[in-house]
């Protein structure tokens with residue numbers, strides 16, 4: 001049986017995006033294809049902070065935590081080829097499954113596990129803010145870190161308009177810095193003028209001192 005590289009499994013309160021405040025189990029998978037300057041989880045891709053765990057054992061660990069909501073994050077979870085198998089197993093166990101991705105990668109077998117209990121949050125990253133075209137139809141939440149490089153064309157463009165029509169975008173001021181809160185307010189106004197809603201949500205787990 002194949003094993004997955006897992007950095008950590010833990011219970012916390014969702015600190016980002018539209019699920020904020022809800023209890024959730026996290027599975028952090030190893031590896032990332034990007035190197036964002038403000039990344040707060042560099043240990044997720046240092047190549048030494050992981051254990052290799054079989055999917056059955058991983059699902060058992062999450063069951064032991066006792067919550068029905070699980071977030072698969074990284075690093076970048078789409079670097080793990082077994083991601084669709086893990087999602088499938090968790091959905092079979094009736095978990096609500098959240099996946100957080102930088103949106104640059106794609107695994108064809110994800111199509112086979114698309115389900116109303118699977119939610120994919122895409123957080124496009126600078127400098128390109130690239131979103132893989134195959135991923136676009138399955139994104140249920142767009143979340144942007146508001147930093148110096150983000151501008152309105154990264155948020156509203158021909159690729160994201162469909163997502164914005166059906167849902168809202170989350171603006172997350174980088175490191176909760178006051179100047180980025182101000183920028184987020186300005187972007188929120190521009191998004192509103194274009195006819196869409198957005199929510200400014202800080203990294204609440206950091207404010208609360210949670211993992």
Ligand code: SF4
Pocket residue numbers: 032033034035036038039040041042044074075076102125
């Ligand atoms: S995509 Fe996420 S995990 Fe990867 S470097 Fe950027 S912030 Fe860190």
